[in-house]
Amino acid sequence: MFESLISFVREQYGTNEFIPLHAPLFQGREREYVADTIESTFVSSVGAYVDRFERDMAAYTGSPRAVAVVNGTAALHVALKLAGVQPGELVITQPLTFVATCNAIAYCGAEPVFIDVDRDTLGLSAVALAQWLDEHARLDTDGQCRTKADGKLVRACVPMHTFGHPADIDGLVSVCAQWNLALVEDAAESLGSLYKGRHTGTFGLLGTLSFNGNKVITTGGGGMVLAGEALGARAKHLTTTAKIPHPYEYVHDEVGYNYRLPNLNAALGCAQLEMLDSFVQAKRELAERYAEHFRGSELSFLTEPEECRSNYWLNAVICQDGSQRDALLKATNESGVMTRPIWALMNRLAFHANARAGALPNAHWLEERVVNIPSSVIPGLCR
Structure with a gap:
């Protein structure tokens, strides 16, 4: 079975050389624009391309404002600051995510609360979120969400659109509204993904994108904050050293x-x-093509949720158990076809070992079974 997958992947990419998980593709005007920047001498933080990139990204996503920053983690950090997250407060997120999501929470001095994911989206479960809040939280006299046990303020909720598959946004928006939580979407992996015809990252108070070298499009490093006009202006101010405009002061x-x-x-x-x-x-x-290849196989290919358009940033299969996952990883990587397991759950990391968490059956089930397979854009398929 694994030999068939290896042959299939090599057939798609037309090579017997090493096949990475996701490599960037440059076949547009990249060299022209970069050379133009060098000629202008404006290669740093001020220049026409920064303004243009922000305008173009706002137009593409339908966000009122888009603010370019150095990476997706910085975007998340600023978004959480703008959402009002303060030291000692709680921010709800999912354990099945890249560590940057939790790092941004830590930068604010806040603590993560880990809630289970849905198996079909790999994103934060609105049902599990509602259950945890009903059991552990209350609204105080000011309408703020606090834990019943110690009165900690629960400020925000950060779902991630895992591998580009939109989470249950309608459900999450509803629960966050009921509990007065700021919804900040980690859309780092989902540029080009739509939920019911609307771009991910535009449903919450704020959203964030990443343009790391392994994303669908890249700036080498880079990220973006998506926000309304007022918060967008604040994001721009904060990310440019909070400098008041002046000709020379x-x-x-x-x-x-x-x-x-x-x-x-x-x-x-x-x-x-x-x-x-x-x-x-x-x-x-x-x-x-992957979905067709895996039809009838022991491996289940992860497909987009209903009423969504996924960008399929990283394609993924779900193995029957951990043993099959390990065998798949070993066979493919030894054959020069890069695959990798999904991230270790954040609550397993030593510095989050004591974090609050709900029951996490789906997250544990997926952690044991999910494998990413080569997903780079194939030039011949571009039209």
């Missing part, structure tokens, strides 16, 4: 962050964004 009105995306990176991003639709189309066609 240096006046800063609060503690800010030097999170500005360099113009050089933004130039790359502008060119990549022009290719995004063709990249997503190509990735979705590859996913269809």
Whole structure:
């Protein structure tokens, strides 16, 4: 069975060389735009491409504002600050995520609360969230969500759209509204994904994107905060060292962050964004081929949720158990076809060992079984 998968992957990518999990593709105007930036000498934090990248991303996602920053973790950090997260408060998230989600919570001095995910989306479960809140939380006289046990303020909720598959946004929006929680979407992996026709990252108070080298499009490093006009303006101010505009004076009105995306990176991003639709189309066609290949197999291919369009950032299969997962990982990687398991659950990490958590049966089940398989855009599928 594994030999069949290895042969299939090599057939798709047309090579007997090493096949990475997800490599960037540059076949647009990347060199032109980057060279233009170098010629202009505006290669750092000020330049026309930063402004253009923000405008183009806002238009693409339908967000009123988009603010470019150095990476997705910085975007999450700023988003949580703008959502009002303070030291000692609680932020609900999922244990099945990349560590950056929890790092951003820690940067704010807050503590994560880990709630289970749905098996079909791999994203935070609205049902599990509601159950935990009903059991462990209350609304105080000011309408704020606090824990029953010790009165800790529960400020925000951060679901992630895992591997580009949209989480149950309708359910999460409803629960967060009921409990007065700020919804901050970690859409780092889901650029180009739609939930009921609307782009991920635009349903909550704020959303965040990532343009790391392994994402659907890349700026080398980079991220984006998606927000309304007012919060977007605040995000821009905070991420540019909180400097008050002035022709020559240096006046800063609060503690800010030097999170500005360099113009050089933004130039790359502008060119990549022009290719995004063709990249997503190509990735979705590859996913269809995988789905057909695995039909009737012992391995179950993860497909997009109903009423959603996934970008299929990283394709994934669900093994029957941990032993089959380990055998798959060993066979493919030894054959030069890169695969990897899903992340270790965040509550297993030593520095989150004492974090609050609900029951996590789905997260544990998926942790033992999910394997990512090669997902790079195939140039020949781009149209």
